[in-house]
Amino acid sequence: MTDTQKRVRWAREYETIYILRPTVKADEAAKVAERIVEVVDRLGGKITQVDNWGSRKLAYKIAKFSRGIYVYVKYVGFSDMVAEIERNLRLLEPVIRFQTIQLRDDVDIDAIEVDAEETKFLPIEEVELEPEPDIATQLGLVERARPQAAEPAEEEAASDEEGEDAETEDEG
Known part of the structure; x- marks a missing residue:
């Protein structure tokens, strides 16, 4: 390989959706977002899209909560990155559930352009929980x-x- 030829770094594209407790404070949600950004940056990946889906009803109760705050993150990286992100999400108390899916193989990570507006983690709005009726x-x-x-x-x-x-x- 000559100096003029560029070595292509092939990566994979993933999406992770994680659910935060509905009682989470804005600063706790920001810590989760910072941790994801830190892991992706440290392991040489790129976040390409972030979307806050807000508070939604869960299909079934998780940790005694019937609602959760959904956050969608799409990123490009290598397989060790997914394991590290999931390890961090397991350790963070505000996260009650998460799932990662591989979207594409063989993505040229250097060719991906990132829009700063699409990768901004928006602050979570703190919501008062409505008391659930008793049984x-x-x-x-x-x-x-x-x-x-x-x-x-x-x-x-x-x-x-x-x-x-x-x-x-x-x-x-």
């Missing part, structure tokens, strides 16, 4: 106040008046 309420064992329906006699009288108005218009 008795969920099962319908507790009486709840129900909205009162209109009286049937009033409804019939109102419909009769409308009918009379329609008849007088036809005659006139």
